[in-house]
Amino acid sequence: MKILILSDSHGLTSELKQIRDQHTGMDLLIHCGDSELQAEDESIKGYTVVRGNCDFEAAFPEDRVEEVGGLRLFVTHGHSYSVKSTLVNLSYRAREMEADIVCFGHSHYLGAEMVDNTLFINPGSIRLPRGIREKTYIILEAKERDIILDVYDTATGKIPELSQKFSLAKKQ
Template sequence: MRIVVMSDSHRRTSLLLNIIERHKDNADLFLFLGDGNDDLDNALMIYPDIKIDRVSGNCDFYSTYPASKVIDFAGKRILFTHGHPYYVKHGYSDIQREARSVGADICLFGHTHIPYVDIIDSIHYMNPGSVSDGVYGIVDIEPSGIMAYNAKI
């Protein structure tokens, strides 16, 4: 099962559209980590049938979406957030504590615009970077395990 992870599009809707177009036929789920929910709304007018979930970021003013969510997908528990509620620009200890407390297998966050992939205490962490910088993330969940990596547009 493939998840395409996007964050921080910051009015670069065309780049968001490029990612969706590239993966609309091979992604089982798209996750948007905030800071560009208006961009995503515009993209969904063109691609209304993709399966997507989202959270809001610190720049998504007046958004009604939550800042963090936990979902179960493909047998894995996923915490996804923009990252600002966990102060990720100042380190990852708060988000790691939250990931452990919710029993996450995968923790996805944005906000810093810096691509990041790591496994700590069996939890897969990923920051997909910023769509506005031309990067995003892919998480493949297979019976053999989880593989998370960054990709360029």
Template sequence: MNNLLIMSDSHGLTEEIEVIKNRHNCTYMFHCGDSELDMDAPELAGFIKVGGNCDFDSRYPDEQVSRIGDVAFLLTHGHLHNVKMNMTTLSYRAEELGASVICFGHTHIAGAEKIGNQLFINPGSIRLPRARVEKTYAIMKWESIHDINITFYTTSGELVKGMSYNFQLE
């Protein structure tokens, strides 16, 4: 079983990142930008990470493509893809890169949605959530693209009610 920690928009937090990393001990970790930390900050060790509109370390890439098992991921912050408007630009970019799971932040709104044969995951923000009170991050678990589970947690490690999802991709 593959497991992936997805976090975004931590905006300067450090201790919380460490606590969450240690709580779940995931094999893979993504940070979708706006950490406001240096690229080589110890708290981000082990993360595949991208830069957001509030990250000023120029070493951050705008996007990363990762393949874990049979799943191809696009990791980006989202500000360069107008994610506050819709998913169209981001969807096209993922298609160009051959990614079926898109992890992004920027909106600070936690959610997971399948559109066509693409899965969009926004872990929310562990510092400044929008559209809900809970400060959130997500864990994705899967054995194959036909059985993907995404669960959202609060920074204190509690499950977010109504935010556990199962998806199948083709």
């Protein structure tokens, strides 16, 4: 199972289309907010989208839960959970939602880490990255509960040295 995760495109349209068209065969495309687009915009079609702090589209929910390939994903932008300073608030919500994986944005910092047996993923930003120059997004590949995260730059493609592997604990 493969999931494409991106965030913080801040008005970009051709890049969203290019990424979508380049990675066919995904089981799910996730946009973690701050698209600054309307729901009917052609460039966002096919993406599962949440509302960021720079979005005003009422059709985009604040948070959502997606179940794919036996995994439960909690998707949010993160601004309502103060993710720029801590993951504690988001980890409490993830536990309430019984999430295996949390996808969020807002900070524009690329990162992934395990917190209390939940994988937290921030794909960075495809417009205004922080901490690195690359404009990043992630492709998650899951085989059972083993996860591979591959990081891509919009200009140069896959960045092998940033790939990571995680193993989710078995559900009780």
